[in-house]
Amino acid sequence: MTKPLAGPQTLLRTLNARAILEALARRGPLTRAELMGETGLSRTAVTQVLRMLEAGDAVASAGVDRATRGPAATRVSLHPGLGFAAAVHVDHTAMHVSLVDPTGAVRAQCDAALGHVDDRAAGIAALIAECRETVQGPLQHVVVAMPGIVTPDGEIRDDQGPDGGAFRTALIAHVDCPVHIENDVNLAALAEAESGAGRELSSFTLLMIDEGLGAGTVLDGVLRRGAAGIAGEVQFLPQPPLPIGVPVINEDVVHDLALLHDRDPADQLLVHLDACGEGNDAAKAMIDELARRLVIVAGGVTLVIDPEAFVLAGHAAHPCFVAAVDRAAEAVSHLLVLRFVTSAFGHEATMVGAIGQAAAALRERSFSRFVSLGGTGAG
Template identity: 30%
Template sequence: MPASPSTARAINDRLALRLLQDEGPLTAGRLKQLTGLSRPTVADLVERLTAAGLVEVVGEAGEQRRGPNARLYGIVAGRAHLAALDVRTEGVAVLVSDLVGRVLAEASVPIGGDIGTGPAVEQAVTLVERALKESGADRLHTVGIGAPGLIDPATGELRDSSGLPAWHRRLVAALQERLPEARVTVENETNLAALAEQREGAAVDRDTFVLLWLGHGTGAAVVLDGALRRGASGGTGEIGFLPVPGTTGLPSATDCEGGFHSLAGSAAVAALAREHGLRPAPEPVPGEPAAAGLVRAAVARATDAAGDTPDGTRDGTPGSAPGSGLDDASGRFLDALADRLAIGAASVVAVLDPGCVVLGGEVGQAGGEALATRVADRLRRMAPLPTQVRTSLLGGAAVLRGALLTARESAQAELFGGH
């Protein structure tokens, strides 16, 4: 049965809006090419969407073209404003953007462990309000939050988890109370990082991969056949609890101490660096795990001393033999770290066969190709399944990017749903 004229118009409008979301501003001619619709049909839908306040002329295509055919149409960026939050144990970062994802304001604040729940929530909410004011927007349509811990798949709420500050769970309700017109959603931070790496980072060509998060803590996100997998209780990827050799005990249901976290968390990586005689940078990056700076410095020293290329292989030039002292120690540290990471990665590969593991988070990004190559070498010996190991392109920023992407999708789906 053919669609009615009104249904056909709605389908065409949604198709055009999706193309403008994915491709950015387009001319009417380009819309005609991409949709396969006739020129009059495209002209009608552009007129409808413009009248509805969803699309506007944002420029012209090329300096040599003028007139109606050269007009570039884009989504009305100011139709809604969004906020993305990265909530960590030690602080909060926020950005505010327009509907097309252009960042208008950014801010962050550290939140100490000795501060009470109420003051911590107030600091975080005030940070969002300040960023909103600095952006020039008067209100938020959608707020996307990335937080550590489990997300209940039935309710979409952050579950009560031991070891996490109480203010994490209170923050969602507080934001909803102070910003009653905004839609507030929360997602596990590692899941958001994987989404960002798939859309904008190291996994843009992959529909199946695992992100191994290496930051203050450890985690994993699983993307299979293009879909993020959360599990029956929302706990897919809690790799910090994975029992592994080389620790002093076993993890418990309430504490990941003794699990993979004890080998690959920031504190464990920093301790491993100290065992190899490495010391923290004199001026660490604010908010970055100490381990990231140590790994970054070790990569630089080992590469310089050994004449390595960035992927850890010899360049064959004179003087490319291993160095001595601290530089040799840096190489040994990276080897030992790769040994640890390969244990967790091999477990994931054996169960899921993802074909690709992305070393994410600040530590994964700091390790670069030198660390990824070392982990890949070990995986080839430990696992029978071929697996690429890639370096995160977004690092710790992936959580905010993922939160913004989900907020944009949610807002655009609601605003464009009737068109």
């Protein structure tokens, strides 16, 4: 007779605990019967794991369900003592902070202009402190989205090279909790993969235009950062007749194109996009050139990794730009078929991704707390 597969009970309880905590994070307060339906676990297993999670302050009672037929049942939820995480987006002009709970719900938001680069850690910490004045509970984790190259170990690269982790070290000292730094476009790609335009795609590359053009690629459900964190720096891909190393799309390019087409070079890209949408021929010519450059970048990426589609985000998701990309892609369709879809979150994609990662970090903390109990209280 074949013996049933078996494993350490502590491992099994840990897996069951993860399933229950994820269900509570996804659905909110649930009864034991609802948890059984969500996880497929038996009533005994749910009861045993909930007992341990309550002992570890990972879950708590959330009142009684009197809305359904039959005897009233107690609901449980993630413990409020799990606290909050801060999702931070630092762009070229401002800082944005959202405090989130383990379910991903935003509990407070604050914004401020970006100060001197040397003071950004203190500025972010002050903004987080301002948000915390409106909520109760400990700050457990901070996720920071930033433009530029972020190495796998959290260093931020600029023209002078890595910062040696100085920014993250300074921020940790201010907030007294773990800090995770990620590239802003990568977080936007994660947002699209989890709940946006990339959710039904096996692979995709997100192309975002902000100050410049950046990419984030998800292959087989995994974000690809590259060995040194430079995957996605597509604005420096060679594109004749441009000299090697010259950005394909950035503020300087927009400035030069505006001069070429007799438009105000001081205007931001969004102004030209809106003018294009209103039928201005000069603005349309500018956007057509930018779209042509983006499509050439997409073609190069396709020849290397062949993603199922490209997700247009940031300014690239503007309706006038999307239409220009479609025209440019059609012009080369006899050589290479490229598929483009529009971001589900637009300019908010990066913050949506940061919020998702911050909430996931909080949930992981609750899983780790359960594991540290070592199955105490298990029957």
